[in-house]
Amino acid sequence: MSGKAKRLVIAGCGSRGRGYARFAEEYPERAQIVAIAEPRDYYRDLVGDRYGVPAERRYRCWEELAAQPGLGDAALVCTQDDMHEGPAVAFMQKGYHVLLEKPMAPTEAACRNIVAAAHQSGVIFAVCHVLRYTVLTCKVKELIQAGAIGDIVSLQRLEGVGHWHQAHSFVRGHWRNEKESSFMLLAKSCHDVDWIRYVMNERCLRVQSFGALHLFRRENQPAGAADRCTECPAAVESQCPYSALKIYIRDRVQQGRTHWPVDVLTADVSEAGVMKALREGPYGRCVYACDNDVVDNQVVNFEFTGRRTASLTMTAFQESGRKTRIFGTRGALDISGDTIVLDDFLTGKKTTIDTNILNDNSILSGHGGGDGGLMESFMRALETGDASCILSGADETLESHLMVFAAERSRRQQTVEEITD
Numbered sequence: 187m188s189g190k191a192k193r194l195v196i197a198g199c200g201s202r203g204r205g206y207a208r209f210a211e212e213y214p215e216r217a218q219i220v221a222i223a224e225p226r227d228y229y230r231d232l233v234g235d236r237y238g239v240p241a242e243r244r245y246r247c248w249e250e251l252a253a254q255p256g257l258g259d260a261a262l263v264c265t266q267d268d269m270h271e272g273p274a275v276a277f278m279q280k281g282y283h284v285l286l287e288k289p290m291a292p293t294e295a296a297c298r299n300i301v302a303a304a305h306q307s308g309v310i311f312a313v314c315h316v317l318r319y320t321v322l323t324c325k326v327k328e329l330i331q332a333g334a335i336g337d338i339v340s341l342q343r344l345e346g347v348g349h350w351h352q353a354h355s356f357v358r359g360h361w362r363n364e365k366e367s368s369f370m371l372l373a374k375s376c377h378d379v380d381w382i383r384y385v386m387n388e389r390c391l392r393v394q395s396f397g398a399l400h401l402f403r404r405e406n407q408p409a410g411a412a413d414r415c416t417e418c419p420a421a422v423e424s425q426c427p428y429s430a431l432k433i434y435i436r437d438r439v440q441q442g443r444t445h446w447p448v449d450v451l452t453a454d455v456s457e458a459g460v461m462k463a464l465r466e467g468p469y470g471r472c473v474y475a476c477d478n479d480v481v482d483n484q485v486v487n488f489e490f491t492g493r494r495t496a497s498l499t500m501t502a503f504q505e506s507g508r509k510t511r512i513f514g515t516r517g518a519l520d521i522s523g524d525t526i527v528l529d530d531f532l533t534g535k536k537t538t539i540d541t542n543i544l545n546d547n548s549i550l551s552g553h554g555g556g557d558g559g560l561m562e563s564f565m566r567a568l569e570t571g572d573a574s575c576i577l578s579g580a581d582e583t584l585e586s587h588l589m590v591f592a593a594e595r596s597r598r599q600q601t602v603e604e605i606t607d
């Protein structure tokens with residue numbers, strides 16, 4: 187390990203914390219994990235052992251870690267949505283550079299507090315809006331900047347959460363209930379709103395939104411279904427696309443696929459271990475018998491400066507994936523998965539550009555290379571002291587978060603909301 191490696195501390199060794207930690211495994215000369223905070227013994231030991239963190243530097247909560255005299259150069263804050271403000275502000279006030287998971291926080295006031303702490307402390311600060319860093323996004327920006335479609339006039343974005351992903355995260359899982367985490371547009375589609383703002387490259391003036399929880403309600407439970415999939419009659423269970431037995435056991439564990447989302451259920455990802463989690467834990471619940479309240483479909487319309495518009499549709503009922511069309515004065519981009527089709531109005535030529543990267547489940551490949559791109563930018567900023575490579579700093583993140591909060595106000599109050607700030 188090089189003496190120049192940046193010393194990282196991690197608050198929250200769940201899915202995301204463990205993912206970013208892998209940067210230190212792939213680039214040990216650039217990053218070293220020196221301290222961690224995690225209440226769950228299994229994950230604290232897993233990360234601690236893997237990265238050689240001394241026992242006395244393995245804390246049970248971020249508060250204990252932050253109370254120590256500065257142990258590292260930067261803190262990766264990977265706790266849950268409603269537990270971002272405390273550690274982010276505390277670490278910045280201690281002089282740590284901070285990489286903060288999205289969303290910044292579930293309320294506007296908490297977001298503003300984090301942004302103020304970033305400015306006051308002067309540290310390097312980035313939010314994990316990983317979609318800004320993907321190979322695909324870099325190519326889209328390059329094409330737009332090169333004038334390939336002229337001026338952008340409007341944009342249409344579809345965020346297909348995916349029926350099983352909705353069931354996993356937003357009906358049974360961490361982000362199912364607003365009081366316990368945050369509302370759906372913030373939890374899932376703050377990425378999309380941020381991406382739209384980044385690509386439009388104009389200020390948003392107004393937003394309007396509609397949305398509701400359509401399907402995952404008690405009244406939609408099929409006749410004869412049990413409240414837990416492991417107890418559901420086979421005749422009902424076998425006809426349910428949302429069955430936990432189908433999603434976790436038949437489609438994943440029995441196919442040898444035991445990484446995310448299976449590893450969220452239990453540390454024991456054997457078939458017996460996952461079955462036990464389904465019998466006893468939250469992920470075995472019938473999707474019509476959970477304590478969920480976040481929407482499963484939402485649309486947002488945006489008006490931007492310069493007489494430009496955009497729209498976003500977020501729906502559970504489309505296989506996982508995002509689709510975007512960008513309409514310019516001289517051409518259009520049709521983006522699906524990793525593929526961009528460029529339509530040139532003058533020549534009538536259609537050009538297909540493949541931005542696919544090898545998905546080897548490494549930190550570099552997560553989110554179409556966005557996870558790796560983000561870590562690379564953050565680490566480069568630490569190494570050079572130049573934060574210009576960070577595309578998702580405090581101000582741009584606050585701006586797109588304010589668009590999200592305004593859209594949610596519009597949905598609830600049936601108003602058109604001005605973005606004044």
Ligand SMILES: NC(=O)c1ccc[n+]([C@@H]2O[C@H](COP(=O)([O-])OP(=O)(O)OC[C@H]3O[C@@H](n4cnc5c(N)ncnc54)[C@H](O)[C@@H]3O)[C@@H](O)[C@H]2O)c1
Binds near residue numbers: 229247264
């Ligand atoms: N950037 C992205 O694309 C993306 C994707 C998924 C999730 N996220 C966000 O990342 C964050 C973490 O999500 P996750 O899926 O890793 O969740 P997770 O539940 O797997 O991880 C959170 C971890 O924080 C730990 N924790 C709880 N209290 C703590 C404390 N006091 N001190 C330290 N650790 C504590 C939990 O035990 C857990 O291990 C969330 O805010 C989520 O919205 C971002």
